[in-house]
Amino acid sequence: MILCTGNSARSQIAEGLLRHFHGDSFEVLSAGVEPSFVRPEAIQVMSEIGIDISSQRSKSVDEFLTQKFDYVITVCDNANEHCPIFPGAPMRIHWSVADPASVGGDEPIKLAAFRQARTELQRRLTEFATGV
Numbered sequence: 001m002i003l004c005t006g007n008s009a010r011s012q013i014a015e016g017l018l019r020h021f022h023g024d025s026f027e028v029l030s031a032g033v034e035p036s037f038v039r040p041e042a043i044q045v046m047s048e049i050g051i052d053i054s055s056q057r058s059k060s061v062d063e064f065l066t067q068k069f070d071y072v073i074t075v076c077d078n079a080n081e082h083c084p085i086f087p088g089a090p091m092r093i094h095w096s097v098a099d100p101a102s103v104g105g106d107e108p109i110k111l112a113a114f115r116q117a118r119t120e121l122q123r124r125l126t127e128f129a130t131g132v
Contacts (some may be wrong), residue, residue: 001028001029001030001067001069001071001072001073001086001090002014002015002018002028002029002030002031002074002075003015003030003031003033003061003072003073003074003075003079003080003083004030004032004033004074004076005032005033005034005076005078005079005099006032006034006058006101006102007031007032007034007035007036007058007059008035008036008037009039009041009099009100009101009114009117010075010097010099010100010121011030011031011032011075011079012030012038012039012042012053012058012115013042013045013046013053013114013121014030014058014073014125015028015029015030015053015057016046016051016053017046017051017118017121017122017125018125018129020051021122021126021129022127022129025129025132026129027046028061029058029059029064030057031060031061031064032058032059032061033061033078033079033082033083033124035042035058035060035061036055036058037057037058038053038054038056038112039101039114040083041100041101041111042100042108044111044114045104045111045114045115045118046118048109048115049118053059059060060083061083061084064086065084065086066087067086067087068086068087068088068090069088069090070090070091071090071091071093071128071132072086072090072091072092072093072111073093073094073095073128074092074093074094074095075095075096075121076089076096076097076099077096080094080096090115093128095121095124097120097121097124098113098120100113100114100116100117100118100132113122
């Protein structure tokens, strides 16, 4: 389970990356403590590297409160602070990834922030997947 606040950018990107590169090893889901919508910039920057997340949807963590997970990865401080307790005592991992959706400016500046988040998440997920 990958958690973020809105399940709109970082967790959606992470879900797409982990599923694409390590889907044979992990069943991956993402959710938010305050779900909203999948940001078009997240869809765009993932499309740039050949990963289609356009069918993903923003989901509430409440949908998964009774589900058991081996790992719960929070990708923002707010989600880490508000992460519920899941059954089975999953291993908790926290990565404080800057929120690309909070970056102001024109489209190139915003997309650069989403690309930076994608790069950081891909690096961290690769390290995670190879270390498990």
